Amino acid sequence: MDGFITTPSGRVPRVKAHPTLWDRLGDCRARLGLDRNNYTVNPGLYAVGDPSPDAPVVVTANYKLTFDTVRFALRGRNAWILVTDTRGINVWCAGGKGSFSAEAVALQVRKAGLDRVVSHRRLILPQLSANGVRLRDVRKATGFEAVLGPIRAEDLSRFLDQGPDDAMREVTFTFMERLAVVPVELVLGWKMVLAVLAAAAVLSLIGTELALGAVFQRWILAATATLFGLLSGAIAFPLLLPRLPTRLFSLAGAGLAAIPALALPLLFPSPAWPALVGVGLWTMTVSAWTALNFTGSTPYTSPSGVEKEMRAAIPTLAGSTVLSVICFIWGNLQ
């Protein structure tokens, strides 16, 4: 917040176009998945710089990470930002789920009295909101023409100066973009890992030797296998994605995990071979499942494709889970 701008529709809060330490901290927390479901800004009209009535109006979602990306991209410019109520969800997902819609945009246009704030009748919408916003409906509801802006906020400046070009109309999935989603994959995967570690502790009670040391040895083997699976599926898989030889996420995840699975007998030479086969298979299962879940973080998988893969992958993974447990117990009873 950086003061207010007085308009015929009332005072409009002005936001800074450079991040504070607090913004950066919130950004990190959201990217780590710590409180990203409650990381919001209030819907409504905001000002960047010192916008006049003919300054452009940029529409966005009320996920704070999204809002921050937009306002920082507008640094050095004078513009209005109209924030719609997407319940703290990013533009694309909110469009897909119906909360970023023509009605939602129209509601904020009316609430802000935008027709008295600006002299033009033009809203710049993020391209990725078009799966939820029927552009012509915005005009019907508000009299404002909805113009399709760029996909990425970083292209806003170029868009405002030169208009659209092909490069700003296509989604990308670069190494850095894939790296940015690794932390949240790890944090979300961690909940599953904790449940698995608890289950592994129970399974480790079954064995020829019941001394605490022996139980712990069995548990640490299962825990290492699980951790290897998570690291393979949540770090190696996303980063190597364009180089993997198969399009099946689950198969590629399983294949990648063969390497850490084969390393397990080197790290744990003493358990019987069925136990090592079991935990190796488990590493591949965890990695395959984590990789399959990564479909939700990519910008190119279709629901039809994901569902088709899941129908084949989930029974297979359920089977390999059962087989892992049987091998693990069988090995520990030898």
Added chain:
Amino acid sequence: MKRFHHLQNVATLAYDRDKCVGCGLCIAVCPHRVFVLKKDKAEIQDREACMECGACALNCPTEAVAVTPGVGCASYIIQTWLPKGTTPQCC
């Protein structure tokens, strides 16, 4: 995005050239450059890149494009398999 493709021949994208009025909206909204404008009509140039986001179908003024839209993520699809009443949430 030419480097990234998931499964082939699964997208529900359907296009009726006769209904197309050549407004070019499908070309503008598509984040995967599936459409291209040829002789005042839209044409599908890369069907396999379609991720079924639904932007083209929603914005087409003549319903020349149809697609069953949805969110392509595993946890969301699992939630749609579960009994109704549990509200799907992800992203």
